[in-house]
Amino acid sequence: MTGREVNLEPLTLSAVLPFSLSSVLRSHGWIQLAPCDTDETHSFLGRVERLGSGRVVEMLAREVDGSVLVEAAGALSESERVELGCKVGWMLGLDQDLTSFYALARQEPKLAQMEGKAQGRILRSPTLFEDTVKTILTTNTAWSGTIRMVGNLVSGFGSPLPRDPSRHAFPTPGQLARTDEETLRAHAGLGYRAPYVLQLAQEVAELTLDLESLKAADIPTAELRKRLLAIKGVGDYAAANLLMILGRYDYIPVDSWALKMVSHEWYDGEPVGRGEVEQAFERWGEWQGLAFWCWDWSHKSPG
DNA sequence: GGTAGACCTGGACGC
């Protein structure tokens, strides 16, 4: 990221401690997906963001003395500043309090490092819509495929940054809803996932699906999971992944990587199934997804 | 409720 013109009116956000920006950015691969941006040391979160007004801005968040400083290129109105602050606060989980989990994690050598490193927050997108699309695009493909598909969506359908039209924001539901299945399938390279993404975008754009309300829905995790599973293209793995993003850790996103890790951790590399993964973390109850996610695995997977 | 096959793409591999 070069030639960044970030200035004017920085916004300071406080976080529930302990907090580490680099720990959040390293929490999973989302930071590698467009339109997010960082450096090798994960010292900042950069992003091209489309605000509610339709204005597209370049934002940058840094950690300064345990707080988060948010800057945008160009002056923002007060409402735009509030919106940007809310988005960054949600993305970084600044109000998440993991105190009770850390108390349990201290007793487990494989998790004891978490509190000291301020681990446990999982990087989110500003909207659950974006996270759902990205999660669908992680299924049944290699990570390189996910990067490619998300990149195609952003560059092909997202609003361009005025001062650098080669960079784009993540497309809104309306922008994706206006395209068609064949374009998503062939040109964006989504393959069979195209109808899933298109249907999701159309339902959100037409307000028949209120995804964002699930962020604060005061309902049991099992009910929340049911609603996520009702989305075409979202199965057990994707639902568990989205629940983790929503701060619900009752389910484990069991994918092929999870099976491999558990196999090497407890079964001498012998093949295991979903049951063995769930059994391994059952004792963590409402925190099992987070314990799984942050586990210090003995088997180090390449990449 | 469980299972098999199809879906789509990129990468690895053999020729």
Next chain:
DNA sequence: GCGTCCAGGTCTACC
């Protein structure tokens, strides 16, 4: 360079 095989979750049809 080309063809084949495989990995990766979810959906649908079927039992």
